[in-house]
Amino acid sequence: MQTNSPSFNEKIFTVTGITQHIQMLFSSDPILQNITILGEISNYIHHSSGHMYFVLKDEKAQIRCVMFKGSALGLDFKPKDGLGVRAKGEVRVYEKRGEYQLYVSQMFEAGKGALFAAFEALKEKLRAEGLFKTEIKKILPKIPRKIAVITSPTGAAIRDIISITLRRFPNIHIVVVPAQVQGDGAARQIAENIDFLNEALPELDFIIIGRGGGSIEELWAFNEEILARSIYASKIPIVSAVGHETDFTISDFVADLRAPTPSGAAEMAIPDKDSLVKNIKLLRGKLNRTVFHIFDLKEQRYFNMAENLKYRSPKNTILQHLQTIDDLNNRLRLHIKHIFNNYENRLKNFKDKLVSLNPKSVLDRGYSICLKIPEKAVVKNIEQVEKDNKIEIIIRDGSISANVSGKEGKKDDR
Amino acid sequence: MTAKKKQDEEISFEDSLKQLENIVEELEKGELNLDEALKLYEEGMYFSDKCLEKLNETKQKVEKLTKEADTKYRTEPFAIQSNEEVVEE
Secondary structure, three states: OOOOOOOOOOOOOOHHHHHHHHHHHHHOOHHHHOEEEEEEEEEEEEOOOOOEEEEEEOOOOEEEEEEOHHHHOOOOOOOOOOOEEEEEEEEEEEOOOOEEEEEEEEEEEOOOHHHHHHHHHHHHHHHHHOOOOHHHOOOOOOOOOEEEEEEOOOOHHHHHHHHHHHHHOOOOEEEEEEOOOOOOOHHHHHHHHHHHHHHHOOOOOEEEEEEOOOOOOOOHHHHOHHHHHHHHHOOOOEEEEEOOOOOOOHHHHHOOEEEOOHHHHHHHHOOOHHHHHHHHHHHHHHHHHHHHHHHHHHHHHHHHHHHHHHHOOHHHHHHHHHHHHHHHHHHHHHHHHHHHHHHHHHHHHHHHHHHHHOHHHHHHOOOOEEEEOOOOEEOOOHHHOOOOOEEEEEEOOEEEEEEOOOOOOOHHHO | OHHHHHHHHHOOHHHHHHHHHHHHHHHHHOOOOHHHHHHHHHHHHHHHHHHHHHHOOOOOEEEEEEEOOOOOEEEEEOOOOOOOOOOOO
16 A cells, blocks of 8 residues: 555655655654743643643744643643744654644643744843933923834724824824835835835934734844834934733834824824814813902002001091190180280279379369479479479369468478 | 013923923912912913924824935834734844
8 A cells, every 4th residue: 555656766655655754753852742842822722622732932943742632631721822832742744634733732831932932132242232221211302293103004003093193283294104014024115114114204202103903923123132223213203112911022122102002103103183172172271260360459458558558647647646736726715815804903993093194083072182393293292382483283173373482391201 | 572582492392391380380379469479370382382382393204214325314204014024023
């Protein structure tokens, strides 16, 4: 059945025959008989039969795996895509499909796999060189005018970025730079576009590089050193927007801003124009209110002062003084009148006295006054006159001229 | 006035906004005399105009860039279409 050859030289195999031959080669190889493979689980399917089917991967190759229910029961962890494992078993050919595969007998978690190891190594290297330092990160302008997006021109990523960007800030200039975002050469293409934009469009406010979500292999371009170097060298700020939920890519670490998804990048890097305008209007409102408030305060103060001034006006003092003056005037007048009256009374008294002392009143009572002529001196004693002196005797209602005929003094008067 | 004119060309949106915020804060303290308040008010209005102006400076444009030799390139309008030629590998 094995060698049904028509000629000596030319061996002709049936498919089954050659497959069995290959199978024999595999099973005679000691390495393949008992092997431990380090890789990352992908396309994991836990069949209802209890068998597990998956692929082990690294950066460059993959191998199909099967783990039958019996062995699978011994697992101390739950396999899932992306998990790094050490799978122990035997590589054989699955004849029905003509595929070789690893028949896994035992499997252990292996850190996070080879890709992860490469990733970690590069990350540490770049970190040591200072590519991730926060202090070298460039700040994105608050109001971007012109931005570039390096990504696949088809698919959800670019659509999300453009629609969210325009929704948040309608009047912006977006330059889409098409690039392959997965597979061989993708990292180089993105890197070259970054370099190119730095040369050709230095006025760009920032560049978004990214792609939608995918397996770690699909995102691998964003973990490559060449891209990290270009991001680091770029004078234009770079936003890394690789669709992945938990893990970071190297690009994320080097970029000036890291967004979890392409749409997240637009949300984070593009300001919402409406709320900016709202904020400015709010500030304008405050500006108006505060100024009017200051005006009001000043006006109130002015009124208070005016009132105060009125209250403290010298008019009152003057009025008081005037009143005092009037008062004093009155008192003065009264006083003077009093003095005046006093004098008047005294005068009247004097007058009365005077009247009573008037010699004429003596004449009225019948006395007479004797005057010596010609000097008309009142004769008060006897020595004043001699015999034959002329005298005048004044009485109440006239006078009598006479000559002194004799005189006699009173003896007891002497 | 000349100082303002000079600022016109250089002041960024951020700076304008910062100035506006500072002015409002200063006014809110309410310790100013009328002349100062009026002057700040005028400046505040100026900066808020500036901010709004900056927001409307650019026009919307979405274009696709194709590299040519060296730093040369050409652009064409870019429309998001679902059934565009698939470039992604």
